Amino acid sequence: MFTGIITGQGHITEVASLGSTASHGKRLVIHAPQGYLDDVGLGDSIALNGACMTVTTLVPQAHQFTVDVSAESLMKTTGLDAPGPINLEKALRATDRLGGHLVSGHVDGLGEITHFAQVGESWELRVMAPRALGRYLAYKGSITINGVSLTVNRISDSAAGCEVSINLIPHTVENTALGSLKAGARVNLEIDLIARYVERMVTAPAAV
Numbered sequence: 001m002f003t004g005i006i007t008g009q010g011h012i013t014e015v016a017s018l019g020s021t022a023s024h025g026k027r028l029v030i031h032a033p034q035g036y037l038d039d040v041g042l043g044d045s046i047a048l049n050g051a052c053m054t055v056t057t058l059v060p061q062a063h064q065f066t067v068d069v070s071a072e073s074l075m076k077t078t079g080l081d082a083p084g085p086i087n088l089e090k091a092l093r094a095t096d097r098l099g100g101h102l103v104s105g106h107v108d109g110l111g112e113i114t115h116f117a118q119v120g121e122s123w124e125l126r127v128m129a130p131r132a133l134g135r136y137l138a139y140k141g142s143i144t145i146n147g148v149s150l151t152v153n154r155i156s157d158s159a160a161g162c163e164v165s166i167n168l169i170p171h172t173v174e175n176t177a178l179g180s181l182k183a184g185a186r187v188n189l190e191i192d193l194i195a196r197y198v199e200r201m202v203t204a205p206a207a208v
Helices: 071-076 130-135 168-173 193-203
Strands: 009-015 026-031 044-048 049-057 064-069 082-089 110-119 120-129 142-147 148-158 161-168 186-191
Touching: 044 064, 064 142, 071 186, 082 110, 110 168, 120 130, 120 142, 120 186, 130 148, 130 186
Parallel strands: none
Antiparallel strands: 009 026, 009 082, 026 064, 044 049, 044 082, 049 064, 110 120, 110 186, 120 161, 142 148, 142 186, 148 161
């Protein structure tokens, strides 16, 4: 489990194929901030742009680690198949503060940035989510974008999907990889965990 509060900005420095066909995944080499890996062990979970991955090798003195990403995960996520900046979050401890919201690290769908511009001291980010996810999105509800827990300010449903508008404060822009996004870019989305269970309770057949 995670909270959507980014604990470090990393950088994918190498991407290597784990096989010769499209059914094979990729191995990522990730450079982390200094000291970030001090309490990380082999097999630990770290969310990369909101996708939960397992640490397979560690080189603390070089501030880097690797993860193996399956072809299935690559197909259902974005930002994990090429070098570039990435949001990092270590798995939640039982004694940690829940500063964001409950996040599983399982990407529900891909969104597209439709607008990203500064407004006053903050930035407005608008993302078009798939129509299938629109029922889980609510005014002042939570959504995870590339691993970052954010609050929905506005919602607009259309035939193209569900566009959500979000306000990013300077701290979020400066301390996550969201600041490098541009219109047209794709992002990983995870809906609120509680909304998922509410939808199941409402639609599940009644017990006989």
